[in-house]
Amino acid sequence: MAADRGEAVDERIDVLAWGTPPAWSAGRALLLPLHYPAAARTVAGHLADDPAPWTLFWHPRLGAPPLEDLRALVASGAAEAWHGGLALGLAGLPDEHDYIHPTSPFVLDPDPEVGGTCWRLSLGAALVRTDALKAVGGLDGGFEGATGAGLELGRRLLERGAVVRHSSALVPIVGCLSEPLSERDRFLFLRRTFGRKWVVYASVRRALATRHPIRVARGLAASGRAAAAHPAIQPGLVERPPAPFDRAARVSVVLPTLGRYELLRPLLAQLGRQTVPPLEILVVDQNDPDRRDESLYAALASKGVIPIFQDVKGQWVSRNAAVQQARGDWVAFVDDDSEIEPDFIAAHLEGIARYGAELSTGASLAVVGAPVPDNYGFFRVADQWDSGNGMCRRSLFAEMGLFDEQYDRQRRGDAEFGLRVQLSGRLVVHNPNATRVHLKAAEGGLRTFGQWDGFRSKDRSGPLPVPSMLYFSATYHSRRQQREDLALGLVHALVPYHLKRRATPVQWAGFLAAELVRLPSLVRRVLTSRRLAAEMVQAGPHIPKLAL
Incomplete structure (x- = not known):
């Protein structure tokens, strides 16, 4: 982040106000028409006219914009967009998200007073980095109201690499200033975000839930006409430049293993060739005593490989034991059926420095299963933390607690830890440069307990x-x-x-x-x-x- 690197921060902010612009000394003040389609055209003209580095969308009914708080947010460098959407009535909208991705981390909102990752942006109070707004294509002119347009903009920013956060500094008092989300805009948002198949499914579910099938059908049809008249924006990426990081960082690698010595050996060799050498490699060996290869660890003791023999089999009790013993300031996690590049550790450290993140997860490229998603290829807020390819400061566990051992020999323990961190207001980042090939071994690991995935x-x-x-x-x-x-x-x-x-x-x-x-x-x-x-x-x- 610029503030962390000692770089000068340009604090100029243009304010775009819905109605009478406030007295404003930090940049230009422009009037936004209350009719949203006209406002979208005004914003497009503003973005083409040498705007300030930051753009503030503001509703005058909130009073004067808190300039010092805005400058503090800009100086922090922590996000590309800050907003007060949760305080303005957008929490949980649209409800139909529950039908499509019911347990996505992005369906949950942080505590409005704490703040944190949240895409439910309100154009009544939103501070957006102007180059990020340009990169994703500005406001979507297909909406009829600012509520739907703000939600769609926040989601588009998040999915294209921006850090989008709710901040109580913008709107300290929870109220409901936002206009209702119309049926048309509700389904247009779903079309833009999830596609035609899911919007049809969501419309059927909404019709059954509300018992207003005619109203829902009209809204769905109107959204289809709007989508045809206003094709979806083809957004670019919101990117940050690489950041310097400590190449002398003390990193402990945590590596549980069970029934996979043939995969463990090459992985230990790859860890030994890291451009940022680990302080130690803690291998939690859960094999039965009569099947342990203790000679493997004796041969690698000089390279920092330390075995922790554990009779109780479980991926979370094993990782907890290793984190307790770790001497490093940083803890890197990798599964035993992985192949990694020499810059695996360095890439995680650089990404954490670039985003000021508390928790990093890399791109896991599986050899079987679902195709690799397109969004694995760029930095973004992570939609799930992966303990098979991750890193954090060891001190994070002092603040958040260790892994929940209820998940031992089962699924979602890493997702739970990542969500726990996210809902505390901290940032979890996906790093495309920290890659591993997940070999999905047919035996060993969780396959010992008969699982391919949770279902x-x-x-x-x-x-x-x-x-x-x-x-x-x-x-x-x-x-x-x-x-x-x-x-x-x-x-x-x-x-x-x-x-x-x-x-x-x-x-x-x-x-x-x-x-x-x-x-x-x-x-x-x-x-x-x-x-x-x-x-x-x-x-x-x-x-x-x-x-x-």
Whole structure:
């Protein structure tokens, strides 16, 4: 960040006010027409007319803009966009997000008083870096109201690499200044963000939920006409320049292993060739005592490889044990079925410095399963933290606690830690330069417990999904989000792991027919999972504290 590197920060801010512009000394003050389509054209003209480095959208009913607070946000360099959307009535909008990505970390809003990552931007109070606004194409002229346009802009900024955060400094008092989100704009947002297939699905669900099918149908049709008249913006990326970082950083690598010595050996060699050498490589060996290869560690002791032999098998109890023992200021995490480049550690450190992030997750390129998403190729706010490719300061565990051991031998323990960090107001960043090839070994690791992912298991008689999936959603999400996540997960799980997001309609039909035959077994497995998850919820989190 510029402030951290001692660079001069240009604090000029142009204010675009909905109505009478305020007296303003930090830049130009312009009037935005209250009719949104005209306002969008005004903004486009402003962006083409040598604007200041920052643009403030402001509603005069909020009083005078807090100039000193705005300058402090600019000087922090922590985000490309700051807004007061949660204080202005946008929390949880649009509701239909729950039907599409019910347990995405972005469906949850931070505490408005704490602030943090949040795309629900209000054009009534938003401070945006002007070059970021230009990069993503400005405001979308297809909306009829500022509420839908602000939500879409915030989401577009976030998905194209900008850090977008709610700040109580902009609007300290929670109110409801934003105009209602119209049916037309609701569905136009969903079209722009998720595509035609999902907007049709969401419209059916909304019609059933609201019992107003005619109103919903009209809104859906109007959004289709708007999308045709105003094609979606083709946004560019919001990028930051590389940042200097400490190449002498003390990094402890945490590496659990179980049943994969043939993959562990080359990975240890790759860790030994890092451009930023690790202080130590803590290998948590969970193999049975009679299957341990202690000679491997003896041969590599001079290279900083330290074994931690653990009889209890579990990925979170093992990582917690290693973090407790780590001597480094930084902790890097990698799975034992990975291949990494020589700059793996350096890339994580540079990305953390570039964004001032608390938690970093790299790009995991799987050899089987779903295709690699396009957004793996650029820096952005992470949509999930991956303990198979990640890094953070060790002190973060002192502040947040260690991993929840309720997730041992199950799924979503790393997602839970990442979400815990995000909801505390801290930044979790996806780093495209810190790559690993995830070999997805058929044996060892979580495959020892029969799992490919949370909804796909080798055991066709065990709980479905893995109970920790339901425990995770029950911990953080509403009942509706829990219900939708379970339903979508069961549908997606019809397809085998190796065909994930690749199956043809004919294959889908075959998998569905096969599952209908097994319907009684499916119901029993789901009920078993729900019972076990309820027991986990009743027991509560098992989050150890870091011993200092």
